[in-house]
Amino acid sequence: MEVVLRKLGPKPGRPVVGRLVRAPRRGSVVVIEFPDGLHEYVTTPVRRILRVAGQEVYYLQTTNSRYRLEVRRTTPMASETSSAK
Numbered sequence: 451m452e453v454v455l456r457k458l459g460p461k462p463g464r465p466v467v468g469r470l471v472r473a474p475r476r477g478s479v480v481v482i483e484f485p486d487g488l489h490e491y492v493t494t495p496v497r498r499i500l501r502v503a504g505q506e507v508y509y510l511q512t513t514n515s516r517y518r519l520e521v522r523r524t525t526p527m528a529s530e531t532s533s534a535k
Contacts, residue, residue, distance in 0.1 A: 452523040453484055455491065458509075461535040466491045467522075474499050474510055474519065493517065 452508035455466040471490065472481040480493045495511040501508050
């Protein structure tokens with residue numbers, strides 16, 4: 451799925467746009483692969499996850515930072531795109 455990750459706080463930096471490789475789970479890192487396929491953005495371990503009700507927006511607190519994760523597009527599974535006859 452395609453996501454946008456924005457760092458929150460006094461020095462937000464620029465948003466990270468890419469494919470979510472590892473979903474946010476408590477205790478694990480979040481990995482986002484850039485469109486070029488050669489680079490990744492990896493966060494520190496997640497401590498807390500909050501989801502905005504009715505939306506695909508998550509607020510993550512990691513060991514060192516806070517982020518806003520917005521799901522832009524969900525890519526279909528391989529079985530959904532193939533036409534089996």
